[in-house]
Every structure is written in C-alpha cells, then in structure tokens.
Amino acid sequence: MGASGWDYFVAYQPDLNEALRALRDKVLAEGDYWWAVPGKPASAYGNRPRSFAELFADEGVQTDGTHSILDMDHVLADGEDPDYGTVQPVTDDEALQYAGTKTLTREHVAAIDDLVTRRWFGRCAILHDASGTPNEIYFWGYSGD
Template identity: 65%
Template sequence: MGASGWSYYVAYQPDLGRALDELRTRVFRDGDYWWAEPYELGKSASDFPDRPRTEQELWASEAVQESGTHSILDVHGMVAPGEKPGFGTVEPVTEAEALATAGVAKLTRAHVAAIDDLASQRWFGRCAVLHDDAGSPSEIYFWGFSGD
C-alpha cells in the first residue's frame, strides 16, 4: 500500500503534547483512520461498525502493527526540546527551521507549503504553531507520513 501523508489543524493551546493527545482521541473516536483488519482500500474505520472500541484493541492487531493507520494515531508522543526524534514521535518546528524554510519566525497558514517538506521520514510527525494576522498563536498544524 505504501505510506500515506496526513495533516490536521487544531486550535492553539500552549501544551503541544496535550493538543496531540486530544487530536489522537478525536481521530480514533471519529474512526478517521485506515483500519488494516478488513484491508479495504478507500474506506476509513468509520465505515465499519465492528471497529475496535479502544486504541488498545486497535494496536493488538498484528495487521495494524505492521501497516499502521495512515493517520495521527501512528505517532504517540512529542519530542522534548533538545531530544532527537524517535519512531512514532512528533517534532515541533523550531524557529530556526521556520526562518530557513519560510523566511519568518512566526508561521501562518500561508507558510504551510513552505514547511511541508520538513516531515520527510515515515512514521514521524511534525507540528508547527501557526499565528493569526496580529502575530498571536491561533492553531497548531500536525503533519507527517505513516503506514505501509
């Protein structure tokens, strides 16, 4: 099947880890992910009433462990400042990266195309705080590639 790109926008909150957890909870609840058990391309888990009811049930499946969900559910935690990203983690865009790729320190939605290539490895995610026209944080953009 190959890896899939995914992206999400959520309302800004200063705790990026909490924002990630809340997004993952919503995606799982809504069934907005690919479920490897029925292995039906073009369908999301929401198309199946018998889909797993907990993430523990979902990840107990060997097929899901091997193929992933092609969604934010395939990443589990934020990279702490100064830490190297590991498998299944989300790394925030640094100010230096924002300046190098978009030419600004405060990113907006208009800069998303400029930073998209910062997520270049499978099974890793990135996130960026996006700002409104007044320069205040307004949302968080999560994106990456995962699945096999």
C-alpha cells in the first residue's frame, strides 16, 4: 500500500514533546487513524482500540502503522539523530534556506513541506502570528506501510 502523509496544527506551547503527547491523545480518542481497514478511519469502528497499549498490541498496527501522528514516538532534542518514529524540529538554518525567514507562519508551510524526505519520520515547526509571537506548532510526516 505505501506510506501516507499526515499533518496537524496545534496550539503553541514551549514543550514540543508535550504538544506531541497531547496531539497523539486527541488523535487516538477521535479515531483519526487507520486501524482495521487501510484508508478507513478507526472512528468508523465501535470496537477500535481506546488506549495506546491496546492499539500497539495489534499485530497489524505493529507492522503497518496507523498512517498518522500515532506512529511518532517523540520530538528529537538538539543533537539527537533522526530515527524511525521520531519528529525533528525545523532548524533556523532550514527555515532561512527554504522559507527565507526564521520566523515561520502558516504562509510558509508549503515552503517547508519537502523537509520530510523519508517514511516513518516527522517534522515540526513553530508557526508565528503576524506580530511574530509563537502561535501554533505544525506537525507533518509520512508513516504506515
């Protein structure tokens, strides 16, 4: 089947891992991921998993993933190497190179989307409002088989 792209906008908070955790909790609760049938959201099933332990105990999820942010484990710290299931923040240098500014906004999302270059990997970027104040976090990536 292949990987699926996904993206999410969440309210800004300084702790990117906490933002990821809250987003994952929301996606799980809403059933906004693939589970029993590829291409059909888990929310279509009354018997879908309700906890991470239950979800990731499923053999299909272990091999094929959820095609969502649920496949990501944590946001990388500075200097930590990207790996399977991780989210890497956009650096100032990348923001300057791809968007022409270190202060990214929603208008810059298209310019940075290509920074995800492999499957089972995500990125995140802090997006600012018109006054330059951090306003949102954009998470995006590809996962699933």
